[in-house]
Amino acid sequence: MVKFSNTFIEREILTMLGVRDNSVVLGPGIGEDAAVIRINGSYMAVHTDPVTGSSNLLGWLAVHVAANDIATRGVRPRWFLLALILPVDSSENDVVRIMRQVNDALIELNASLVGGHTEKSDTVTRPIAVTTVIGVGDRFIRTGGLRSGDVVVMTKYAALEATAVLASDFKDKLMSVLSEEEFKEAEGLYKMVSVVNDALTAAEYATSMHDPTEGGVLQGLLEMAYSSGKLIIVDEDNIPVLPITKKVLDAFNLNPLTVLSSGSLLIGVKENEAGKLIEKLREMRINASIIGRVIDGEPGVVVKSRSGERYFKGDLTIPDGVMEMWLGSNIKGDS
Structure with missing residues (x-):
């Protein structure tokens, strides 16, 4: 993956985070895998991740790669939202193939897909998946x-x-x-x-x-x-x-x-x-x-x-x- 430098991220991006919310106990930071929000004495871990480096394993990786970042908090990943952006020549069969992998991965994790979005776009040349994952625990690790x-x-x-x-x-x-x-x-x-x-x-x-x-x-x-x-x-x-x-x-x-x-x-x-x-x-x-x-x-x-x-x-x-x-x-x- 070709990323912007962390120096740039810290200097520019991490200074533009909207209003401060005291319920956010761990927000964006270099190397931190997931945000943590305190809710009624529990900790909700939230993470979003794109998968851009594979087509044939896209659905499987879209679930597991994002789930890993919640698990590193010591929290079980439970709820997933998935956005799929596919090239304009993609077929319904392509979507089904990806979603079968998504379903298999969710079953393996005993987790649920609760929302998302699917579209075709002439701005992409291969499928891209962006996954948001949520989990709740009574403690967290950073x-x-x-x-x-x-x-x-x-x-x-x-x-x-x-x-x-x-x-x-x-x-x-x-x-x-x-x-x-x-x-x-x-x-x-x-x-x-x-x-x-x-x-x-x-x-x-x-x-x-x-x-x-x-x-x-x-x-x-x-x-x-x-x-x-x-x-x-x-x-x-x-x-x-x-x-x-x-x-x-x-x-x-x-x-x-x-x-x-x-x-x-x-x-x-x-x-x-x-x-x-x-x-x-x-x-x-x-x-x-x-x-x-x-x-x-x-x-x-x-x-x-x-x-x-x-x-x-x-x-x-x-x-x-x-x-x-x-x-x-x-x-x-x-x-």
Whole structure:
């Protein structure tokens, strides 16, 4: 995804938020996944997210990607509104295909679609979905909650979403790289993009949670560091990446740490509670591991690897390779 810089967002956009409302306990902020509003002693989490990087998995991702951002608050996503904007040559069958995926995803989450909008427009060249999600809980967790001495636990694997999208939407470009079985494995990773169970399981222990989507795991870590005012030290060798992901991304010369990574959850937790959290996640059949530590320092991320250290700070915008490919393929007229 190609985003406006966070410097611009903070300087211009976040200064134009209308009137102050004291019931808003957590409003817009860099890296914060969902707004939180206090209502009658409970907390309502609300989030809106577009999906622009996939056509073949649009309905499924439209539900799960947005639901993840509510779940990172430690709140179960319950009510969804969906706006679909489709190219003018789209058929009714195209809408039905998308909505079947939406329905399947909602059933998996035990959630409901309560409203939305559907239209065709000559201003888009591929389908776009914009989803709003609402949930209510008795407490909430924020991205900016990291404390010095915390460790960062990551669930599942990096770049699950990117792998599934590339295998699904760019199949012709992978024909000479993957076997039929490998295609099935790569495409099937879309089933792992939800982190709702991960987040609701981790909520008991978490000081911070974040869902790395565009910009990937590295962008997610940067946003956690920035919003918390902390420095995160990461060991790249500890970040799990599936072999099939490496194979798919190598074919496009993409870095698994900087592409779409819905399906992974980044969790800040006290070091002495990390073992309990990991054990509980594994009881849920969710693999998890410690990938970094939180210390005082200028907000940013230090990535350690066998080749040395890289320090990321300042403006947090990291281009997403999958989205750039989508833009390039449409400009060039490729499939």
